Every structure is written in C-alpha cells, then in structure tokens.
Amino acid sequence: MTELELPVLQVMPELKEILNRRTSALLIAEPGAGKTTQTPLAFLDESWLDGQKIVMLEPRRLAARSAAAYMASQLGEKVGQTVGYRVRMDSKTSASTRIEVVTEGILTRMLQRDPELGGVGMIIFDEFHERNIHGDLGLALALESQSVLREDLRLLIMSATLEAEPVAALLGGAPVVHCAGRQYPVETVYAPPAAGTPLHQAVAAVVTRALSAHDGDMLVFLPGAREIGQVRRELEQRGLPAGCVIRPLHGQLPQQEQDEAVAPDRQGRRKIILSTSIAETSLTIQGVTIVVDAGLMRTQMFSPRTGMSGLTTVKVSKASADQRRGRAGRTMRGTAYRLWSREEQDFLPERSTPEILQTDLAPLALELAAWGVKDPLSLLWLDPPPAAAYGQAVELLKRLGALDSGGGITGLGKKMSTAGMHPRLSRMVLLGAAQGHGMLAAVLAALLQERDLFQGQSMDRDVDIRKRAEAVAAWMRGGRGALSGLADEGRIRRIEQEIRGIRATMDLDADAAINEEYAGPLLSLAYPDRIGQNRGNGRFLLTSGRGVEIGQVQLLSRAPYIVAASVDDAKGAEGRVLLAAPLPEEELFALHQDGIIREGAIAWDRQIQGVKARQVTRLGAVILRESPDPAPPSDAIAEALLDGIAVEGLDILPWNKSSTQLRQRLQFMHLMHADWPDFSGETLSGTLREWLQPYLHGMKKKSDLQRLHMSAVLEQSLTWEQRKQLDEEAPTHITVPSGSRIPVDYSDPAKPVLAVKLQEMFGWHETPRIGRGKMPLTLHLLSPAQRPVQVTSDLASFWKQGYFDVKKDLKGRYPKHYWPDDPLEAVPTRRTRPQ
The missing domain is CATH 3.40.50.300 (P-loop containing nucleotide triphosphate hydrolases)
Structure with missing residues (x-):
C-alpha cells in the first residue's frame, strides 16, 4: 500500500x-x-x-x-x-x-x-x-x-x-x-506465567518461544528501564539465536540509541526491542511482526495524604493493550503474546486514568497562576484537577514563595514558571544562583530529574546525593574516571546535557565553583517540607509530619538533620529515603527563619501523667528547641489537663464507692426523666469543660486530681429541688424487714439491684420499688453464704412458687438456719435464727 x-x-x-x-x-x-x-x-x-x-x-x-x-x-x-x-x-x-x-x-x-x-x-x-x-x-x-x-x-x-x-x-x-486504520491481522496468544515466576524470567521464556515460532522483529513491552535491563541480562544468559540483536528503548536513553532501536538494523540482524510504553503509539517500527506484552506500565502517582509522588507499576488498560497488540500488524501479519490469561483480560480497566487525576499538580497550579487563573474551574477541562490535590499544590507554591497569600503569582513565581522545571527545582536554582551556588543547584536539579546516577551500581544503596554531585562535577571538569564502575556513560551524558540546558535557560555562571557540601541547604530551598530531624536508628521526622527512614546504616543515618529529596513512599508507615543530603543546623535557621515558629507548648504528657509546659521553637512538625516554661497561663494548664483526662479516660479521676454510686444514681434519674442531665461516661467525657474545669485551679498532674471530691463536683450540677428529688426517687439504701439498710446497686441504671439475704425479707409481700413506684428493684436473694439463690423482680410470685424449692435446698445445706413454712408470716432476721 x-x-x-x-x-x-x-x-x-x-x-x-x-x-x-x-x-x-x-x-x-x-x-x-x-x-x-x-x-x-x-x-x-x-x-x-x-x-x-x-x-x-x-x-x-x-x-x-x-x-x-x-x-x-x-x-x-x-x-x-x-x-x-x-x-x-x-x-x-x-x-x-x-x-x-x-x-x-x-x-x-x-x-x-x-x-x-x-x-x-x-x-x-x-x-x-x-x-x-x-x-x-x-x-x-x-x-x-x-x-x-x-x-x-x-x-x-x-x-x-x-x-x-x-x-x-x-x-x-x-x-x-x-x-479506518491500515491494520494487518494479528493473532493474540495468551501466555500467563506460572505463579511465582519472576517477571524477567517469564518474559524471556515467551521471547525465546516466539523467536523460534515466528519470523520478523520483536517488540517487547516492559514497565521500566530496570525491567528492560533484567530481561536483557536474562536473554543474554539463555543465549540468543544467531543473527539477533537486543535494542533497549526508553525515554532515558540518548537520542542516538533511541533512533537505533527504531531504525532497521544496519547489519540486517533480527531486532528484539525491549521498550517501555514509549513505543505504544505514534511510532511505526518497520519489520516488527511480534509483540510480547508484560501487561504493565509505570505511572506517576501523587498521594495527597503524604504530599509525595512516586512511580507505581500498574496493569495496563484494555485500550493500551490493544494499542500494543496493534504494533505487530502495522506492516504485515503478526502475533501478539500477552503475559496474562483471557480471564484476566476481562478485568483490565477500559482506559488508563488521566494523568491530571493522579499526579502532582504543583506545576499545573503555577502555570495557571502565570496565566492569571486562581480558580481552575474557570477554564474548560475534560477532567478538572481534583480539588484536594490542587489545594495542596497551591499551599506548596505559597510556601515556596511562588504565590502570595491570595493565590496570585509573585515575582519569584513568574521566574519559576519560565524555567521548564518542577517549581521546587526552579526555586532551588534561582535562589541558589543568588547565593553563588547556581551551578551546584543545576547539578542537583539534573540529578533529581534523571534516573539515579548510581542505580543498579555498587554505590546505589548510599543515599547521599553529594556523592553523585561530586562525581558529576569531576566528570564535567574532565575527570572521566570519577564515575568508573559507578554509572553508565549514557546516563551521565544525559545529566550533563540537562545541566547545560538549565545553565542556558537560567543564565547561570558556568565558572561558578561546585561545592557539593552545600547540597543540603540548596535542597532545603526546594523541599522545605522534607527537612528531617533524626529520631535514631536511621529514622527521621519530616517537617511535613511524615516519617522516613534510611534503610541501611550509613554516615547520613547519624546526621542530626537531612533533606530527603527523593522518597519511596509506596509501602509501610514510613517512607524510604532514596536521595538526601545533610543540613547543618546553622543553615537550617538561616534559610528558614520565616517558617520557624516560637511558641508556648502546653500539653498532657502520658509518660509523666501530667501537663508539660514548654517554650518550643519548631519548623513545621519538627521541634528544633524546647525548654521548660516557668510561668505558663493557668487557663492553658487547665485545658491541657482536661485533654489529658479525655485521653486517659474518666477512671483517672478519684472515684470512690460513694461518688461512683452517685454518678450511677444520677444516670438512673436521667433514664427515668428526660429533663434530667445525662451522666453517662460518654457524655461526661464530652462535657468535661462544663462540669469539671471550675475545680481544676492549681492542678496540673494526676496526683493533684486526687484532691477532688467527685460527689461534691457532681452534686454542684444539681439544683436544690433535684437533690431532694434524687434522694426520694433514687435512695442510696433500702431498709428491709430485718431492719438492715441495704445499699442499692445502680451499676446498671436501667435495672437497679438490691442484694439481700433471703431471711431478711420474710414478711415483705411485694417487691420494693423506687422512682416513685415506677421501677421495681431486681432482688438478688442471697444464701447465708451471700450467694444468690434467686433473682427476681416479682417477690410475691417467688413466695408462692419458688420459695419452697429454694427452702428445701437451703435447709439441707444450712440446717441450723431458720426456714419457716410460711415466709409471709415469719419473723425476718439477719442472724441464724430470730431471737
């Protein structure tokens, strides 16, 4: 055609x-x-x-x-x-x-x-x-x-x-x-690997199988450069057929290598192109008749929860899988191998999620501010930017000084918007240049926009970015041996090209010295929210409140402060630091004075079980300095004490038997009368300031609370009429026929209990009632050994039907005690027998 x-x-x-x-x-x-x-x-x-x-x-x-x-x-x-x-x-x-x-x-x-x-x-x-x-x-x-x-x-x-x-x-x-398109027929072969097979081995096995079954060049889709390297090594170990050559293809390769992957091989060899999704659309690669699709892609995901972005491997959509499949039929009949099953195909998403819905929106927000737009909804979008992520981006830009408090772009923001970099990096380069460190800032920006210089090499576990900057600076001075064995030359040339571009765009002094020891202060200008304070064992608390850790023990693990420029935040409660630099304390105070807050901090301390009053100097969530506050405000102490009570629970208060019963009686009255206040634990905890705060003057710790008289505190919330009504309807004790005053148990306010020896109730015909006769007490009738032998709220029925069976049992166990035939006419007694 x-x-x-x-x-x-x-x-x-x-x-x-x-x-x-x-x-x-x-x-x-x-x-x-x-x-x-x-x-x-x-x-x-x-x-x-x-x-x-x-x-x-x-x-x-x-x-x-x-x-x-x-x-x-x-x-x-x-x-x-x-x-x-x-x-x-x-x-x-x-x-x-x-x-x-x-x-x-x-x-x-x-x-x-x-x-x-x-x-x-x-x-x-x-x-x-x-x-x-x-x-x-x-x-x-x-x-x-x-x-x-x-x-x-x-x-x-x-x-x-x-x-x-x-x-x-x-x-x-x-x-x-x-x-309509110009597409030749493509056979689809589903080839799911056995469970547990590593991706590179599964892909290599299908590549080997397809090479022997079909003619033509092959295009293999993999999620990223790392997997491309793994599959390449696996294929080379297995041994390639004669006349075959492997060509990697991804965005981090030099232009010449990308062009070689796309063009026909000069020696007429059969190509195996290991590619990311870069070859998914637009390109027609002559000679490709076979596609092997791992079904995965790498995408940038932004987490509003942590404020961090990270590359995540996800399954491709059906639309992307079809695009990849079509690469095999652009010039002739072809075959596409999919490393998943027909059943899995049905569960793939129809289309990939638009980037605007899942990426860091700080660059977008800065572009809109430069355009003169504060509300993104004033423009037309197929999918508008998510409000939460956009709001977070605006707050970051304000912190970086790119936007003013009203959301308008500042002079610095205008310069940042023309730099062609993420706002964080453009701010670092602009402010770094003003301090005489423009070229170091350019080196750091280039390193952070590229794949890690040492990734996959002997130094890749050392997260100190200064060592990368030092190697790049040496390379640029002509010291090619500085990177021997540490990084491939293609990667360093891309970084060098990026540095030249930044230097030209930002008009930097090319002769400025590169002192990599100043890397931490420069990075803190780009990542003020990722300044981390050492918490021991390689763990750091960031100013954003997020926790991160350096996986392997190294010199940077002991630095008092670091700037975590690159963090893998995909797993676990704490992110893993990938690239960082130390930040000297004096530089932290010098560069971030505007963000440092000095304030009194008064809070409940669970360890000392008391209120701790301090003078605090902090940057975000990181406390830089603290000292005891000699004269904290009394109202703030009381507030913190109330917070402590809320945290520890009401049991921290000095409840005794009497005050506990009073609280239960009051709750009984609330159940009986809707107009009475609620004294449940939940309500008391939620209203501490109303009923307890007036009694906390001069108190600041748990031991001080023991001076409280809880009965008096609770009674103060009642009127005189309510106190009188309480004593009438919810008595503390009931006098039984034997003359004993038996306490009423209000543990369950909906079902008060009177626990009394059976013999003391002789002669009492009906169940005693409280609450003006509305609530019968639940009687726990006890044996001489104080064990319940009957639970009832209908005493008259018990005397008629249950007493005689109970009497028979008790008389056998307690023969010396008094067990009359007629309990209603018998003399009640608290002793063994009536006297």
Whole structure:
C-alpha cells in the first residue's frame, strides 16, 4: 500500500471542509491510518492558514522527532526546514518552519509568552487519548485563547481510541470524523506465567518461544528501564539465536540509541526491542511482526495524604493493550503474546486514568497562576484537577514563595514558571544562583530529574546525593574516571546535557565553583517540607509530619538533620529515603527563619501523667528547641489537663464507692426523666469543660486530681429541688424487714439491684420499688453464704412458687438456719435464727 492509499487521506476532504467553516474538529483514526504524519501536511496550503504555522503536540519525544523526520522526508527536505520539532533540551527549527512538532510543556510556554499565538493558525493535539497533563493544560489554555483572543485559531484533536462525545462537547459540539486504520491481522496468544515466576524470567521464556515460532522483529513491552535491563541480562544468559540483536528503548536513553532501536538494523540482524510504553503509539517500527506484552506500565502517582509522588507499576488498560497488540500488524501479519490469561483480560480497566487525576499538580497550579487563573474551574477541562490535590499544590507554591497569600503569582513565581522545571527545582536554582551556588543547584536539579546516577551500581544503596554531585562535577571538569564502575556513560551524558540546558535557560555562571557540601541547604530551598530531624536508628521526622527512614546504616543515618529529596513512599508507615543530603543546623535557621515558629507548648504528657509546659521553637512538625516554661497561663494548664483526662479516660479521676454510686444514681434519674442531665461516661467525657474545669485551679498532674471530691463536683450540677428529688426517687439504701439498710446497686441504671439475704425479707409481700413506684428493684436473694439463690423482680410470685424449692435446698445445706413454712408470716432476721 502506497502513501497515497493511507486511509486518513480518504477522509481529508471532509476534515478540510469542516475546518473551513468551523474552528474545532475531532479525528478518530484507527492505528495505521497515517494521521500523525499526513494530517499536518494536508493543511499546509489551506487558505485560512494564510502562511501561519501548524503546531502539533505529541506526547512523546521519540514520536515527535520521528514524525518530524518522516514528514520532512516526504517533502524531500531535512528536519528543520518546512517541518521541525521542539522537545525538551533539543530542537530543530528555522525561519522557514511551518510545521512544529512539540512535546511536554513547549506548547504551554508558547501560550504563556504570547496568549494570542501570533503566527500560529492551527494546533493539533495528537494521541490525545493518552491524556497527558500537558495536553489537558494546553487544550484548556488554547480554548480560552480561542474564545477570547483568537476566534480564527483552529483546534484539531486526534486519537485512535478516544471517546469522542465528551471531547466534542468540550469543544462546543465539534464535528467528529472517523477513519479506518491500515491494520494487518494479528493473532493474540495468551501466555500467563506460572505463579511465582519472576517477571524477567517469564518474559524471556515467551521471547525465546516466539523467536523460534515466528519470523520478523520483536517488540517487547516492559514497565521500566530496570525491567528492560533484567530481561536483557536474562536473554543474554539463555543465549540468543544467531543473527539477533537486543535494542533497549526508553525515554532515558540518548537520542542516538533511541533512533537505533527504531531504525532497521544496519547489519540486517533480527531486532528484539525491549521498550517501555514509549513505543505504544505514534511510532511505526518497520519489520516488527511480534509483540510480547508484560501487561504493565509505570505511572506517576501523587498521594495527597503524604504530599509525595512516586512511580507505581500498574496493569495496563484494555485500550493500551490493544494499542500494543496493534504494533505487530502495522506492516504485515503478526502475533501478539500477552503475559496474562483471557480471564484476566476481562478485568483490565477500559482506559488508563488521566494523568491530571493522579499526579502532582504543583506545576499545573503555577502555570495557571502565570496565566492569571486562581480558580481552575474557570477554564474548560475534560477532567478538572481534583480539588484536594490542587489545594495542596497551591499551599506548596505559597510556601515556596511562588504565590502570595491570595493565590496570585509573585515575582519569584513568574521566574519559576519560565524555567521548564518542577517549581521546587526552579526555586532551588534561582535562589541558589543568588547565593553563588547556581551551578551546584543545576547539578542537583539534573540529578533529581534523571534516573539515579548510581542505580543498579555498587554505590546505589548510599543515599547521599553529594556523592553523585561530586562525581558529576569531576566528570564535567574532565575527570572521566570519577564515575568508573559507578554509572553508565549514557546516563551521565544525559545529566550533563540537562545541566547545560538549565545553565542556558537560567543564565547561570558556568565558572561558578561546585561545592557539593552545600547540597543540603540548596535542597532545603526546594523541599522545605522534607527537612528531617533524626529520631535514631536511621529514622527521621519530616517537617511535613511524615516519617522516613534510611534503610541501611550509613554516615547520613547519624546526621542530626537531612533533606530527603527523593522518597519511596509506596509501602509501610514510613517512607524510604532514596536521595538526601545533610543540613547543618546553622543553615537550617538561616534559610528558614520565616517558617520557624516560637511558641508556648502546653500539653498532657502520658509518660509523666501530667501537663508539660514548654517554650518550643519548631519548623513545621519538627521541634528544633524546647525548654521548660516557668510561668505558663493557668487557663492553658487547665485545658491541657482536661485533654489529658479525655485521653486517659474518666477512671483517672478519684472515684470512690460513694461518688461512683452517685454518678450511677444520677444516670438512673436521667433514664427515668428526660429533663434530667445525662451522666453517662460518654457524655461526661464530652462535657468535661462544663462540669469539671471550675475545680481544676492549681492542678496540673494526676496526683493533684486526687484532691477532688467527685460527689461534691457532681452534686454542684444539681439544683436544690433535684437533690431532694434524687434522694426520694433514687435512695442510696433500702431498709428491709430485718431492719438492715441495704445499699442499692445502680451499676446498671436501667435495672437497679438490691442484694439481700433471703431471711431478711420474710414478711415483705411485694417487691420494693423506687422512682416513685415506677421501677421495681431486681432482688438478688442471697444464701447465708451471700450467694444468690434467686433473682427476681416479682417477690410475691417467688413466695408462692419458688420459695419452697429454694427452702428445701437451703435447709439441707444450712440446717441450723431458720426456714419457716410460711415466709409471709415469719419473723425476718439477719442472724441464724430470730431471737
């Protein structure tokens, strides 16, 4: 099939006609349709474009360069003439460039510099189904520019798997054009590994199997660079067939190595391309007829709970799995192996979660502030930023000095927004440069934006970032041996390129000395919420309140203060420090004076069982200094004491038998009369300030509380009439026929108990009642040994029916005691026999 036969060209007349009369449209084109490389070229000569540029936003750098190169070749030109690209740290454009393929925040930067986008007539958002946050932001800003400043600006959304209806509605009812793809048949083979098989071994086994069963090149999808290295080593150990070569492909590789992976092998060898999701869309890799899909991808997840981001491995969606499968049928028939079962396929999510819903929103919030937006809902979004995560991002930017208290952008914030880095890192470089440490800040920023320099090497367990900075500085001075055996050269060259880019963007003094010992103070400017205080055993408390630990004992484990620049927060109660540097105490006080608070701290201390009053100097959750407070306010002491009672429970108070019974009697009255106050433990605990605080003057510890007279405290909450009513309806004792005054047990206020010896109740016909006769007491009739022989609330019935069986038993066990035949006429006695 020739380029003239590409399916997208069949729908191009319809798409052109739509954009001649409207300013927005959607193109849903299946894989292989040619949308990425044909659509921009097709619109170059449209009259409404009038010589202006077309900007196409591509989610991935490799795809952007590849698309630009392919379009340029179709015009018989080199990249940088009619067709060019701009990606992070790399661009090829000229004055004659009419089509610019851009990535990441390039479009956002263009809009921020010139909201009218002068000289740009059309923006194409390619592979929009990937829902990259830069795409979502770029579309939101472009829509506002179109509605307010540029009614003539054309917007075209392109995708292979996007749900068109929500996007069309977002664009004001934009028409949708559908296009079939150019796809050869692909056989799907489900090959789930045995339980417990490591991923690299499972993948290598399927690769070996597929190599022997099929011809052609192979594309293997893995979650990340680490797994790519593991699978490569496993395949090399197993032994590759003759004429095969392994090509890794991921975003951290140098451009030359990425291009080698995509291009046909110069020696005609069979390629096994081990790739991340970078090859999932946009790229057509000639010769690939086999796909092996591990079914996993790495994604950035932000936790509002901890305020930290981390890479997480998740299962791919059905849409992504289908995209990967389709790579095997772009040029001929193919086969796709999936390392999961048919049953597991049914449980995969339909689509991947949009990045805007799960990533750190601080960069987005800063871009919106630079645009002049405080409320993100004032813009149009397919998925608006989550309120909690966005609010957290705004608070961070205020702490970094990028936003003022009202949420408006500051002068520092404007500079940070143009740096092309995370706001944390741009602040570090800007403030570090002002202190004469700009190049060290650039080195640290580059290290933190790359995969760990020592990862997978002999030094990777040492979390001290100063050693990485020292090695990079030595490399840049020409000391290539400084990294011998510690890092691969490709990685260090990427870091070096990043440093050069930061230096150029931020206009840094290239001759400034790099003193890696100042790494901690610089990092604290980027991560003020991750300044950690040593708690012993390699554990640190961060100013954010989060706990972290250094896994292996090392010099940094003993530092009084550190800055944890990179933390794995995916597992456990405490995060694991990946990269950090020590922070000298004097620098902590010098750099963070604005955030340091000096205050009195009065709180209940469970260890001493008393109120502890201190003068505290703290930064966030970290207490830097503390000393006893010689004269704390008495009302604050009382409040803290009440908090202690609430924590320890009411049992800390000096309840005796009398006060406990009083509290129970009062609760009985509450049950009997709705207008009486509630004296349950729950209510008393919740109202301590109302009934107890007046009696705490001069007290500050548990032993002081023993001076309280709890009966008197409780009685003070009653009126004189209530006290009288209490004695009448809830008596403390009942006088029984023998003359004894027996205490009433109100332990269960709903069922008061009178425990009395059976012989003392002779002659009493009816059950005694309290509460003005409304509540019969539950009688525990006791044997001479004070053990219950009968429980009843109907004494008359007991005398008639139960007494004689009880008498028979008791008379046999206690023959000397008095057991009359007629208990109602008998003489009650507290003794063995009546006298």
